[in-house]
Amino acid sequence: MDPQLQALAAQQGNVILRPQLIEAGFTDDEIMRLRRSGVLTAIRRGAYVETPVWEALDDVGRHRSMTSAVVRQLKVPAVPSHVSAAVMLGLPTWGVDLSVVHVTRADLHAARLEAGVMHHAAALPGEDLCVVDGMTLTAPARTAVDIARDVPFEQGVVTADAALARFGNDHDRLLRTLDRMRTWRGARAAGRVVAFADGAAESVGESRARVQFERIGLPRPRLQVVIPGPDGQIFRPDFLFEEERTLGEFDGRSKYERSLGPDDDPASVVWREKQREDQLRQMGYELARLVWRDLGRDVSVRDRFQAAFGRARRRRAVRAA
Known part of the structure; x- marks a missing residue:
């Protein structure tokens, strides 16, 4: 692939989008030939990764690329959240399903699964957001609580411990985040995780x-x-x-x-x-x-x-x- 496109993909989680290929002078027929010859792999409609790069990625790396593609393709404001935010933050996601990208939107009234993307409907106050590599996503405390609301206790503890260990060991912030979500689905389960979480765990x-x-x-x-x-x-x-x-x-x-x-x-x-x-x-x-x-x-x-x-x-x- 063109070196400039490779450099662009490297800045976008290994992803290159169809409009970017078209702007660089590729036609749809040429894109199809690149796919058929094994140069590019389509990871979702209109989003591609160089095949050797894609094949070298583990499940976490592939989820990171999928998340990058989803965020760049969505036409509505949305931020990676739940397990997708954890991946972008470098937090462990032991035992958690990585087959679906998760985003949260403040404009929805109900969650929905669409084209491999779970759209969560929830408020997104500024204190629950952060920016990683130019991408806005849910902050570590919010991410840990969101995951704890959705997954079994053990998986939730793995991520919550790591969020504390790697991002300031601010247990009070976890509690404040949980308090704002106390009426949300899964808040009780998240409360057990937050009470048990310990940033001194190192792995x-x-x-x-x-x-x-x-x-x-x-x-x-x-x-x-x-x-x-x-x-x-x-x-x-x-x-x-x-x-x-x-x-x-x-x-x-x-x-x-x-x-x-x-x-x-x-x-x-x-x-x-x-x-x-x-x-x-x-x-x-x-x-x-x-x-x-x-x-x-x-x-x-x-x-x-x-x-x-x-x-x-x-x-x-x-x-x-």
């Missing part, structure tokens, strides 16, 4: 683990608490079950890879982690770990943490004797 896995702990009846842990060691070390576990003197760690692969220094091998990371665990146990803590696959194994995780709680109790009893 999708940690957010999901928090929900799992709640679901299986474990005490609610504190997150990312700094624990000073006797020789000046600093420990910061993902979860601290304070009364139980037990630490929890979610070992996602990305965290493991971040622990690798430039001259490290995996064995050195494992050795350092073993030393760390030994130090924490000497300080009177027990440790329990979980990984991604454990998030669907409630009984196993409950038993693992309860066993750690028991070991910590026995250690305290021995020291007290």
Whole structure:
């Protein structure tokens, strides 16, 4: 494709629109030939992405391009919202359907689904809006509450935790946003998410683990608490079950890879982690770990943490004797 059109597409979420191609001198027959030859992929009527670019995108990247196309094609004022705003903001959308683009309009009286776009009817006060890469969309707090009104609790917590973590950890703003929407559909479900949300969660896995702990009846842990060691070390576990003197760690692969220094091998990371665990146990803590696959194994995780709680109790009893 023409380099100028490629540059334009790069500024528009990889999307180029039919009027832009026509203005650049392409005819409809030429556009059709570009599609048939595999140069362009039509992602919706009148919106195209270069095929190699489209094929390289994951579901989130494709949704971002679809959202960009929808906003540029709509002839009425509308802003990306719900999951589409989350994607544009770079917030995680674990377990949420990405097949439909969501926009909110203040001029509608009722929501409707049309041509792969869910048009939500709702007020859009200025404090609920922000601008990302020149595009107006719902702000992080509004986006998190909108999603929490529409999706199951766990998915809502994932996005709400991340919105707090990445955009100022302003829990009061989440509450104020929810308060303005208290009579809206799904507000009660959103209230549970907002009350539970914690910006100290640092990943999708940690957010999901928090929900799992709640679901299986474990005490609610504190997150990312700094624990000073006797020789000046600093420990910061993902979860601290304070009364139980037990630490929890979610070992996602990305965290493991971040622990690798430039001259490290995996064995050195494992050795350092073993030393760390030994130090924490000497300080009177027990440790329990979980990984991604454990998030669907409630009984196993409950038993693992309860066993750690028991070991910590026995250690305290021995020291007290």
